[in-house]
Amino acid sequence: MSHPGLHHGESVCPYCGVGCRLWVEAEGERLIRVKGVEDAAANRGRLCHKGATLWHVIDTPDRLRFPLQRTLGGGFRRISWAKAIKLIAGRLRGLHATHGPDSVAFFGSGQLDTESAYLACKLFKGVLGTNNTDSNSRLCMASAAYGYSSSLGSDGPPTCYDDVAEAETIVILGSNMAEAHPVTFDLVRQRKRDAPLTRIVVVDPRRTPTAERADLHLPLRPGSDLAFLHALAKLLLPDADRGFIAAHTTGFEAFEAYLAQQDLNALIAETALPEALVRDTAQALRGRKVLTFYCMGANQSREGVAKNLAIVNLHLLLGQIGMPGAGPFSLTGQPNAMGGRESGLLAHQLPGYRLTANEVHRAEVAAHWGYPAGALSPRPGLTAVEMFRALETGKLKAIWIAATNPAASMPDLHQVQRALRQAELVVVQDCYHPTETTQHADLILPAAQWVEKDWTGTNSERMVSFSPRLIAPVGEALPDYEIIRRVAVALGAQGFDFPSREALWDEFRTLTSGRPCDMNGMSAARLCSARELQWPCPHEEHPGTKRRYLDRAFHTPDGRARFHVNKPVGPHERTDAEYPLILTTGRLAAHWHTRTRTGKVISLNFKAPGPSLQIHPHDAGPRGIEDGAEVVVSNRRGFVRVVAEVTETIPPGTVFTTFHWGDLHAPHSNANYLTHAALDPISKQPEYKYAAVEVAAVRTWVPAAPVVSDPTEMLNA
Ligand code: SF4
Numbered sequence: 001m002s003h004p005g006l007h008h009g010e011s012v013c014p015y016c017g018v019g020c021r022l023w024v025e026a027e028g029e030r031l032i033r034v035k036g037v038e039d040a041a042a043n044r045g046r047l048c049h050k051g052a053t054l055w056h057v058i059d060t061p062d063r064l065r066f067p068l069q070r071t072l073g074g075g076f077r078r079i080s081w082a083k084a085i086k087l088i089a090g091r092l093r094g095l096h097a098t099h100g101p102d103s104v105a106f107f108g109s110g111q112l113d114t115e116s117a118y119l120a121c122k123l124f125k126g127v128l129g130t131n132n133t134d135s136n137s138r139l140c141m142a143s144a145a146y147g148y149s150s151s152l153g154s155d156g157p158p159t160c161y162d163d164v165a166e167a168e169t170i171v172i173l174g175s176n177m178a179e180a181h182p183v184t185f186d187l188v189r190q191r192k193r194d195a196p197l198t199r200i201v202v203v204d205p206r207r208t209p210t211a212e213r214a215d216l217h218l219p220l221r222p223g224s225d226l227a228f229l230h231a232l233a234k235l236l237l238p239d240a241d242r243g244f245i246a247a248h249t250t251g252f253e254a255f256e257a258y259l260a261q262q263d264l265n266a267l268i269a270e271t272a273l274p275e276a277l278v279r280d281t282a283q284a285l286r287g288r289k290v291l292t293f294y295c296m297g298a299n300q301s302r303e304g305v306a307k308n309l310a311i312v313n314l315h316l317l318l319g320q321i322g323m324p325g326a327g328p329f330s331l332t333g334q335p336n337a338m339g340g341r342e343s344g345l346l347a348h349q350l351p352g353y354r355l356t357a358n359e360v361h362r363a364e365v366a367a368h369w370g371y372p373a374g375a376l377s378p379r380p381g382l383t384a385v386e387m388f389r390a391l392e393t394g395k396l397k398a399i400w401i402a403a404t405n406p407a408a409s410m411p412d413l414h415q416v417q418r419a420l421r422q423a424e425l426v427v428v429q430d431c432y433h434p435t436e437t438t439q440h441a442d443l444i445l446p447a448a449q450w451v452e453k454d455w456t457g458t459n460s461e462r463m464v465s466f467s468p469r470l471i472a473p474v475g476e477a478l479p480d481y482e483i484i485r486r487v488a489v490a491l492g493a494q495g496f497d498f499p500s501r502e503a504l505w506d507e508f509r510t511l512t513s514g515r516p517c518d519m520n521g522m523s524a525a526r527l528c529s530a531r532e533l534q535w536p537c538p539h540e541e542h543p544g545t546k547r548r549y550l551d552r553a554f555h556t557p558d559g560r561a562r563f564h565v566n567k568p569v570g571p572h573e574r575t576d577a578e579y580p581l582i583l584t585t586g587r588l589a590a591h592w593h594t595r596t597r598t599g600k601v602i603s604l605n606f607k608a609p610g611p612s613l614q615i616h617p618h619d620a621g622p623r624g625i626e627d628g629a630e631v632v633v634s635n636r637r638g639f640v641r642v643v644a645e646v647t648e649t650i651p652p653g654t655v656f657t658t659f660h661w662g663d664l665h666a667p668h669s670n671a672n673y674l675t676h677a678a679l680d681p682i683s684k685q686p687e688y689k690y691a692a693v694e695v696a697a698v699r700t701w702v703p704a705a706p707v708v709s710d711p712t713e714m715l716n717a
Contacts, residue, residue, distance in 0.1 A: 003026060003028060003029060003470070003471055003472065004028060005027070005028065006025070006026070006027050007025075007026055007027075007470075008023065008024060008025045008026065008470075009024055009026075009468055009470045010022065010023060010024065010037055010467070010468075010531065011024050011450060011451055011467040011468075011470065012335065012450070012457055012459070012465045012467050013047070013050075013051045013054065013335065014054070014111060014335050014449075014450040014597075015050050015051065015335060015592045015597075015598075016180065016181055016332075016333060016334065016335065016592065017110070017181070017331060017332025017333055017334055017335060017336075017337055017338065017459055017460040018042055018043065018181050018183050018184050018331075018459060018460060019042045019335060019457070019458075019459020019460060019461075019463060019465065020036060020037075020040065020042050020043035020046070020047055020048075020051050020183055021036070021037035021040030021042060021043060021465065021531075021532070022034050022035070022036065022037065022047070022051065022054070023035040023036065023037050024055075024451060024470055026451075026470055026471050028471075029471040029472045030058075030059065030471070031054075031055035031058055031451065031470075031471065032055060033055060034047070034051065034052055034053075034054045034055050035047065035052075036051070040532070041160070041161055041162070041461070041463060041532070042161060042183070042184075042459055042461070042463065043183045046183045046186055047183065048182040048183055048589070049589070049590065049603070049604060049607070050590070050591075050592055050598055050601075050604065051183075053601045053603060053604060054597075056600060056601045057449075057597040057598075057600050057601065058449055058451065058452075058471070058474070059474050060432070060600050062432050062433060062434065062600075063431065063432060063474050063475070063477075064430060064431060064432055064433040064438075064444060064445075064446035064447070064475075064477065065446055065474055065475025065476060065477065066078045066079075066446060066475055066476050067079050067080070067081055067083075067084035067443065067444065067445055067446060067476070068433065068441075068443070068444040069083075069084070069087070069442070069443055070441065070442050070443070076433075076444065081476060081478070081486070084443055084445060085483075085486045085487055085490050086490060087443060088400075088427055088443060088487050088490075089487050089490035089491045091398065091425050092104055092128070092398065092425075092487070092491065093491060095397045095398050095424065095425065096128060099397055101128050101129040101130040101377065102130045102132055102379065102381075102382075102395075102396075103395075103396060103397040103398065104124070104128060104130060104132065104396075104397065104398045104399075104400075105124075105130070105132035105133070105134075105381075105382060105387050105390075105396055105398065105399045105400070106120045106123075106124050106132065106133040106134075106399075106400045106402070107133075107134060107135065107136075107384065107387055107399055107400070107401045107402070107404065107406065108120055108133070108134075108135040108136075108340065108345050108401075108402045108403060108404065109135050109136045109137070109334065109340075109402060109403035109404035110135060110136060110137040110140070110141070110332070110333065110334025110335065110336050110337030110339075110340050111334055111335055111336065111403040111404065112135070112336060112339075112340060112345070112402060112403045112480055113336060113339065113453075113455035113456055113457055113479075113480065113481065114336060114339035114340075114342065114343050114455075114456045114457055114458065114464075114505075114508065115455060115456060115479075115481040115501060115504050115505055115508070116402070116403075116455075116479070116480035116481040116484060117135070117336070117339060117340045117343040117344075117345040118343035118344070118345075118351060118481075118504070118508045119481050119484040119485060119488070119496075119504065120133055120345060120402070120484050121133055121343060121344040121345055121350070121351060122369060122488075122495070122496075123484055123487070123488045123491075123493065123496075125344070125350065125356070125365075125376055125377070125381075126365070126366070126369050126371055126375060126376060126493075126495075127488060127491065127493040128491075129375065129376070129377050130377060130379075130381065131347050131348070131356045131377055131379060131380060131381025131382075132347065132381045132382045132387065132396070133344075133345055133346075133347060133381060134345070134346055134347045134381065134382065134383050134384050134387060135340050135345050135346065135384070135404070136334070136384065136404045136406070136409060137334065137337040137340050137341065137345070137346065138346060138347075138383050138384040138385075138683075138684060138685060139300070139384055139409070139410070139411075139685060139686060139688070140296060140299060140300070140332070140333040140334065140337065140685075141299065141330070141332055141333065141334075141337045141341070142299070142304070142346065142383075142680075142683035142684060142685040143298070143299040143300075143301070143304025143305045143307070143308050143680055143682075143683040143685045144294075144298075144299055144304075144308055144330035144332075145341055145346070145683070146305045146308070146682050146683045147304075147305055147307075147308025147309050147311070147312060147330075148308070148312075148328075148330070149353075150305070150309060150562065150564060151308075151309055151312040151313075151316070151561055151562050151563075151564060152312065152549070152554050152555060152556070152561050153516075153554045153555030153556035153557075153561075153562075154353060154516035154517075154554075154555035155341055155353055155516070155517075156338070156341075156342075156353075156462055156516065156517055156535075156548070157327070157328070157329050157330055157460070157461065157462065157548075158321055158322060158327045158328070158329075158547060158548040158549050159291065159326075159327040159328070159329040159461065159547065159548075160461045160462070160534065160546045160547055161184065161187060161461050162324075162546065163291050163324060163325050163326065163327065163329070163547070164184075164187040164188055164190075164191050164291065165187070165190075165191055165194070165325075166289060166324045166325025166326075167191065167198065167289050167290065167291035167325040167326065168195075168197075168198060168199070168288035168289040168290070168325065169198070169199040169200075169201065169284050169285055169288045169289070169290045169291070170188055170191070170198065170199070170200050170201070170290075170291050170292075170293070171201045171202075171203065171285075171290060171291070171292040171293070172188075172200070172201070172202045172203070172204075172210055172214075172292075172293045172294075173202075173203040173204075173225065173292060173293070173294045173297065173298055173311065174203065174204065174225065174294050174295055174296060174297020174298040174299070174307075174689075175204075175210070175293055175294055175295035175296070175297060175298075175331055176204065176206075176208040176209065176210050176586055176587065177210045177293060177295075177331070178208065178209040178210040178212075178213065178589070179208070179209055179210070179586075179587055179588060179589035180295065180296075180331075180333070180586070180587045180589075181295070181331050181460075182589060184293075184331065184460075185210065188200060189213065192213075199215045199216065199284040199288070200213065200214045200215050200216075201214060201215065201216045201218070201281055201284055202214035202216070202217050202218070203218045203220060203225070203228065203297075204217070204218075204219065204220075204297065205219050205220060205221065205222045205584065205650075205651055205654055206219070206584075206614070206649055206650050206651075206654075206656060207219065207648075207649040207650075208649070209589075215284070216277065216280055216281055216284060218271075218273055218277055218278070218281060219273070219651055220271040220272065220273050221270070221271055221272040221651075222571075222582050222584055222654055222689065222690055223301070223570055223571040223582075223689075223690050224270050224271040224272070224568075225297070225298060225301075225303075225307050225310075226303055226306055226307055226310055226566065226568040227267045227268075227270035227271050227568055228267075228271045228273070228278070229307070229310035229311065229313070229314060230259065230262055230267050230310065230568075231262075231264060231267035231268050231271065231278055232278065232281060232282055232285070232314060233255075233259055233310070233313060233314055233317055234259045234262055234264050234267065235264070235278070235279060235282035236282050236285060236286070236314070236317060236318065237256065237259060237317070239286050239287070239317075239318065240252075240317050240318070241317070241318055241319030243319075244316075244319030244552075245316065245317070245319070247552070248552045248554070248559075248560055248561060249316050249560050249561045249562065249563060250556075250558065250560045250561075250562050250563070251562050251563035251564065251565075252316075252317075252563050254563070254565050255313060255317075255563040255564070255565055258565045270568075285314075285318065289320065289323070289324075289325035289326045290314075290315065290318065290320045290326055291325060291326055291327060291329060292311055292314070292315065292327075292328050292329060293329050293330075293331055294307075294308070294311055294328070294329075294330055294331070295330065295331040295333065296333065296586070296688070296689065297689060298311065298330075299330075299683075299685055300685060300686065300687060300688040300689045301571070301680065301685075301687050301689055301690070302569070302571065302572050302678050302679060302680050302681070302687045303566070303568065303569060303570075303680065304680040304683055304685050304687075305566075305680055305682045305683050306564075306566035306568075308328075308330070309564040309566060310564075310566065311328050312328050312561070312564075313563050313564065315327060315328050316561050316563055317563075321549060321561070322547070322548070322549035322550050322551070322552050323547075323550070324547065327547075329460075330460075331460055332459070332460045334593075335457055335459070336457035336458060338457075338458035338459065338460065338462065339456070339457045339458040339464075341353070342458060342512065342517045342519075342535075343508060344365075346383075347380065347381030347382060347383050348380065348381065348383075350362065350365045350376070351365060351508060351511045351512065352365075352511050352512040352513075352515035352517060353515055353516050353517050354515070356376065356377070356378065356380070356381065357378060357380070359378070362376040362378065365511065368507075368510075368511050369495050370494065370495055371494075371495070382396065383679075383684040384406075384410070384684070384686075385410070385411070385677045385679060385684065385686055386684065387399060388406070388410060388415065388416045388419040388420075389415070389419070389677075389711045389712070389713075390711075391419035391420070391422055391423045392415065392418050392419040392422050392711035393711045393712055394422065396423075397423065397424040397425065398423065398424055398425035398426075398427075399420075399423055399425070399426055399427070400427040400429070401426070401427065401428045401429065401437060401441075402428075402429040402430075402447070402480055402484075403429065403430065403447065403480060404437075405430075405435050405436055405437045405593070405594040405596060405662070406420075406437055407420060407435070407436035407437040407439070407440055407662070408435070408436040408437070408594040408659075408662030408663070408664075408670060408672065409593065409594055409659065409672065410672060410677075411672055411675040411676055411677045411686045411687075411688055412637055412672070412675065412676050412677040412709055413638070413670060413672040413673045413675075414637060414638055414673060414708070414709070415677070415709045415711060417440070418711075419711070420437070420440035421440065423440075425442055425443075426440050426441045426442050426443075427441065427442065427443045427444075427445065428440070428441040428443070428444050428445070429444075429445040429447050429480060429483060430444070430445075430446075430447055430596075431446070431447050431448075431449050431477070431596070432596050434664060435594070435596055435662075435664065436594065436662040436663055436664055445478075445483055446474075446475060446476060446477040446478070447477055447478065447479070447480050447483065448473040448477045448478055448479045448480075449473070449477075450467065451467075451469070451470040451471055452469060452470075452471055452472065452473035452474070452477065452479075453469050453473070453479035454466070454467070454468050454469050454479075454501045455467050455479070455501075456505055456527065458535075461534065462517075462534045462535050462545075462548075463532050463533070463534050464519060464522055464527065464532060464533055464534070464535060464537075465527075465531060465532040466524075466527040466528055466531065466532075468528070479501075481501070481504060485498065485504075501524075502524035502525070503524075505524045505527075506523060506524055509522050509523070509524075512535075513538070514538075516536065516555050517535050517536065518535055518536040518537065518538045519533075519535050519536075519537055520537070520538050520539060521533070521537040521538055521539045521540050521541070521542040521544075522535070522537050523540060526540060534546055536548075571678075571687060571690040572676065572678030572687055572690075573676055573678065573687075573690065573691055573692045574692060575653075575692045576692065578694065579634075579635050579636070579692035579693050579694050580653075580692075580694065581619060581653060581654065581655050581692070581693050581694060581695060582653060582654045582655070582690060582691070582692065582693075583633065583635075583654075583655055583656070583657070583671070583674055583675075583690075583691045583692070583693040584654060584655075584656050584689050584690060585656065585657055585658065585659045585671045585675065585688055585689065586656065586658060586659075587658065587659075587660070588608045588658050588660060589607070589608075590604040590605075590607035590608035591604060591608055591658070591660040592660075593660070594659075594660065594661075594662050595660050595661065595662070595665065598660075599665060608660075610642075610643065610661065610666055610669070611640075611642045611643070611657055611658055611660065611661045611666055611669045611671070612642055612643045612644065612645040612657065612658075613631055613633055613642045613643070613644055613645060613655055613656070613657045613695065614645050614647050614649065614650040614655060614656040614657070615631075615644055615645070615646055615647070615650065615655045615695060616646075616647070616648060616650050616651060616652040616653075616654075617646055617648065618652040619652055619653065619655070619695070620644060620646045623695060623696060623697060623700075624697050624700065625644050625646065625695065625696075625697050626644070626646065627644060627645065627646040628643060628644065628645075629643070629644050629697060629698075630642070630643055630644075630697075630698045631643070631644045631695050631696060631697055631698060632695070632696050632697075632698055632701040633655070633657065633674060633693050633694075633695050634674075634693060634694055634695075634696070634701070634703070634704070635674050635691060635692055635693045635694070637673060637674060637675075637676065637709065638673035638674060639668070639673065639674075639701075639703065640657075640668055640669050640670060640671065640673055640674060641668050641669060641698065642657055642669055644695075655693065655695060657671045658671065659671045659672055659675075659688075672688075674691050674693055675687075675688050675691050676691055676709075677709070
C-alpha cells in the first residue's frame, strides 16, 4: 500500500515509557513533521526534543533494508527473506534436536510492540519448549514488576498521569525525570504552578535538573535508599492510617516490630543526610496526598525489589493508595516495557501476567494456543545477564536478539562481547546496521520502524495505544511480528497462520481475560477507533480504568496488600584504596539508550556531543583534573576515556557518566565496561548504579591488568 501526496496520522513515540502520542505528517513515504497530540492523556500536545525530531531517523543511510548473512571473509552479503528464514529455522531446529530446547534463546526489548513480544513468547515457550525469552526490560523494570506483584498482588501501577494534578506532595526517588521523562516532569511543574503549596521532594545523590526544581532535595549517599525509606517510615509510624492498615493489609505487625528495632540516628547516618532534612521530608508527607515516582535509581540495584517494596510500604502505612492523587508510580524507561510484561516476554512470565512456574497458568496458556497440556516447560528460563553468561560457557548455543543493542547496553560489557563471539548462532533483528550488536551477528534481519507497521503498546500509566502504519517500510523491512511468524511457520509450528495483525492482537487480548491486566474489551477494531484505553478493560462496553484499587481490593489471594520487611544489604561492590570513587550512570535529555536513533539528529548531538564524567572539585583537584580535560575512569573490569566536567552538582566521592555512547561512535567510552552484573536475587536485575572506580588524568594513568569475570559466577548473593 503506497501513500501518495501529503497525509497524516497518529502514532506513539518509540522512545521512553511516557508514551507521548504523536501527530505525524508525511509526504508520500517521507515523514516531514512530528507534533504532540493535544488531547492525549500522556502529553497534552507536549513533546520533548527527542520526540519532536523523530522524523529525521526513518530513512537514514545506515537503515537496514535487506536481510544480510555473514560471509566467510567476515563481511555481510544480501540474501532473500526466504533464504534467511530457512537458515534460521534450520539452525534452531538443529540446535534444538542436538542440544535440547534450552540451548536457544530470544532476547528482546521494551521497544518491541506487544504483538511481537507475544509471538516471540508463543514461539519459544509454546513451540520450542524453552523459557529462555527475556528482554532488556529485565535491565530496567524487573524490580518494579516484582515489587508491585509481591505487595499488591499484580504488576502494573495503580496510578495514572492525571494523579499529578491532584497530588499534594510529589516524591521523585531515583529518577532524573526532567531529563529522562521530561513530558511527565512538565506535568509536575504545571502542578506546582497551579498549586504552589504542592511539595516536590527529590531523592537523588546528584543535584540533577530535576533536583534543581525541588522544594526538598535529599542528596543521600548512593546505595542508602533503603535506610532512608526505613527512617522515613519510622518517623511516620505515629501517622499510620491504622483503619486502612487493619482493613486492607497484612504484615504490618512484623513491619512495625522491625522499625521499632531500628535506631533512627543510625539509619539517618547511613544516608549521610542532615537529620532535619529527613524530618522535613516526613513532615511533607503527613496528612497529604502523596504520589511517588521512581525509576532506575530504585530498580537498578541488587536491592531493587526491596527498595520498591519499601516505597509501597510507605504508601500502605499512610493509606496513600487507591485514591486520586496518591500511590506508587514506577516510570518505565521504554515505550513498551509494560506490553512486554503483559505479553509474557520476560523469562518467568506467560501472557496475562501468568507465571511459567505456575502449573495452572501453563495449562491455561497451552489450552488457549491449542497445544498439549504439558507443552510449556516449568524449567526456569535464563534472564538477561544469565543468557550472556550461558553463551560464554557454551550452555546456551544460539541467541536471537531483537530491537536492542546488548553489545553496548549490558553491564560488564567485556563479558557480553566475549559471549557473543563464543555463540554458535547470533541472529540480530534491528532497523539499523551497523550497531555494536549487529557486528557480532551471523544473520541480520531488517525490521520496520514504528511508522512503517501497525502495532500496539502500553505506556507507564497502563494506557494501551494502537498505532497504524503511516508510510511503507524502507527496502524489504518487515514488522518484527511478521519475521517471528515466518520463522515459526518454517519450523512447522501450528497456530501462526494469522490472517491479519488484528487476528494476532485478538488472540493475545482474549488470553488476558480475567487477569489483572485484562484487555479483553480492547478488540483490534475498538482500539483502532478509540486509539487508546487503559487496562483493566474486561469487555467491549467498559471505558477502561484510570485508577486501580479504588475499592481497596488488591490482587493477592486474600485481597489485602502486603507489607514487607527487608534489611538493607548494601551495594555488591565497595570502594577501597585502589578504587575509592562510586560510579553511577544515567541518561541525558538529548539522547536515548545507545543512540541508534538520537545519534542521527544533528540538533540532539549539538546539545550533547559526547560522554563526560561529572566529578566534584574535591576529587578532581588532588588528581590534577581540570574541567574539560580528558580522563580515564578505570576499575577491575576495564577502563573508559571521557571528558571531565568538574561540578559541585555531584557529591564528593561519587562520579557520574552516561551509558549512551557505544564503541561505534565513541570508542573506549562506554560506561558499561565499568558496570558490573551483580543481580537482585529476586528480580535478576543488575546493579548498574553502583561500581567502584578510580579516575586519573590521561597523562598520569597507568593501566592495571583487568580481572576477567567468571561466566559461571552469578553475582546475585
Ligand atoms: Fe515523550 Fe518520552 Fe518521547 Fe520525549 S522521549 S516525546 S517524553 S515519549
